[in-house]
Amino acid sequence: MMMPCLNRASTRTASSALAVCMALLVCSAPVEAQLLPLARVLELSAGGAGAVGAAGEARGCRDVAGCDSRREQGARLILAAAESAPGESAGDAGGALSKLRSLTRGNEIEDQFLPLDKAFKVEVKVKDAQTLVAEFTPADTYYLYRDRIRFAVPKESDISIARVSIPPGEMKSDPNFGDTEVFHKPFQAVITLDRAQSRDALRLLVEARYQGCSEKGLCYPPAKRSFDLTLAAWQPPAALASDLSSPKANASAPTIATSRSEVAGTTAGSGSDALPGDKASAQNETSKVAGLLKSGSFWVVVVSFFGAGLLLSFTPCVLPMVPILSGIIVGQGHRVTKRQAFTLSLAYVVGMAITYTLAGIGAGLSGTLLSNALQNPWVLGVFAALFVVLSLSMFGFYELQLPSAFQSKLSDTSNKVKGGTFWGVFIMGVLSALIVGPCVAAPLAGALLYINQTRNAVLGGTALFALALGMGIPLLAVGLSAGTLLPKAGAWMQTIKNLFGVMLLGLAIWIISPVIPSSVHMLLWATLLIVSAIYLHAIDPLPHNASGFHKLWKGVGVIALLLGVALLAGALSGGRDILQPLAGLRGAGAAPVDLSGQPKFERVHSLAELDQRVAQARGRAVMLDFYADWCVSCKEMERFTFADPQVQARMSRMLLLQADVTANAEQDRELLQRFGLFGPPGILFFGPDGQEVERVRVIGFQPAEKFVGALDAVLGSS
């Protein structure tokens, strides 16, 4: 029943769909059908004047409250909803009864209320050999009284309850009884057992007692549920400080059956511990990769990382490296032989691989990513400028030559691959590995997470090495062929150089994109594309005897021109997404960005503070946003996604926390490490039970539509 509800909840019509689902859930089956399997129906036979009396004796209730429960502990319920019409008596009482039954069957007010089992879901599970966890889930608008929660175990089991921890509830003010603590939202009670007398593994019948009401004006009598649990054998800890609190004698209930020892909840309010969450269904990329590393055998992992590296090499992060390398090779001029080109490429790739491996091992062991430190605007700006300068060399403004001393050295050692050039390229490989951006970050973070968690530097290091090699294969191929494909002379050489120059400029733009506004980013690309298009003769008329290539280039130029124009139009019309520049022109979408309604985040500065806030917010979903001053996608989320009214509507139902890790202090790093993050951006969610919803993690910018889906997934599961 709930499954289709959750799926529907992820669409934009979430609220209406959820309302329909709620209504269906409440009214889904006739109440009789729900209750019948839970009780044995005593048929009221004709003239059964003694039936109730007999039932009363046959109840075998251990104590008073047991008669109201629906569990099999010897409690039989007399259900007026028995369908057996023929069995009814002809007597007055029976007739009246049947009339009453038919009357109340369709009582609509009754249908508003849920049967006890649906109103309050209770589950008691074993956490470890001496701890149980009871999860209570009141339905929407239902609540449980905190001081009515009790647990009992049979005395013959030689186990007693040492302590019960129930989190603090919400205060409810009652005109007669004063303030009582209640729970509207799900909560967990932790039951600590005293196993000094019974250390072997055994089965235990645990009874949970609770009492609650509905806000709509119905109260349920005290209820009980028993759970048949299996406990493992228990080893006493070295220093056995048994914390036996004597069972609280309930003064006004003298007849509690003495066959059971019972402990009421203390006011410890410590909240329940998190159950070890080994969620196999993590859809988070990072966790998937970490999972892959854990589960696979050594070489399978290494080989799959090699394949991943190969794929990664086709991403915008790595492919632009090709022109640099090629540029360096091309810049060498005719001196480069095939062998030298290949060796240079190899140097580059090995440099990169070693960096990956070393940085991976080092970062994993220390828990931070080196590139985190390098991801600040100044460094990026310098590298972008560097690439612009290199591109100018490609365009022919100057010749990039190594100093003559190096050149002569190269000529002296032209058959050897040692020398300035080799190490220069090697160092370039080493450096470029540190600048990789988002597209390799997820698998990289996964591998580093693994290293950090398992200390298996060997596997992690080897896997990363394989990754880097995979990434380097195209470089090797290009390096191998670039030297040979290029003719020693030719007019089109300049065109190729120009092309590389453009790619270098594009790379420069891409490098600084994290620290510039989206509109500037789009404008830069537009400029690049349009100017390139002009150079490709996009708007020059084709001469009569134009060659095939000429036409091809013109076609490419026209496309580039159109793309550039689209980006220009998009940037000027408020588009944000470089891949959807004209989105701003679509329909009624372009509402002015209203920063006044920004959701308010509360800052947390340390792990302790975070834990405290999450525990306090028990019952609400919590959103934790990692932020840093230099994290532009964080700022973009603020500007574009958080300002969306649909997003805000959902965010207002959550507690919003923000961790500013700009300073990268000890506490900031602890926070990041707790969640396996190496830096912002990162948005995590906690459900109302205080556990992280691991499958919904938002790393990087997400437009409002997508983010709404993520929020609904978190809220829908609460």
Added chain:
Amino acid sequence: MRLGGRAAAVAAGPTAVGLMGARLPDVDGRTQAFQQWRGKVLVVNFWATWCVPCREEIPAFIKVQNRWGGQGLQIVGVAIDENDKVRPYAAQLKINYPILVGGLDGIDLARQAGNRLGGLPFTVIFDRRGNPVHSQLGGAMTQEKLEQFIRPLL
């Protein structure tokens, strides 16, 4: 809420099928039979001191009993509760109709009368011949609503 006294429940448990045939002790310990109110328009209200919505309704019942008691209306409260809680409460509120103490077992009686969920408050209205004509589970009963049902029966 406190768990009720078991002894009281067994001794005074309902001894006949159906609400009209039931007998329960009142706050003074005397056994009362529902049959004695046959011929009146009987409103049986199941409630408890630990049930906040139940307590909120009681003033309305008191008012209605005052107004229509002379014309043959009888409200009877059945407390699913312990006498040592019910008695002072009834006195404090000056409840002007009989309160019977059903103990926590008394909820079975309500179930027989059609209270499938076993929740409180639960009210049943019988006509002068002892036939049930209306029942309501939960939600605050108001004076207007009560009068709407009992007037045609009086």
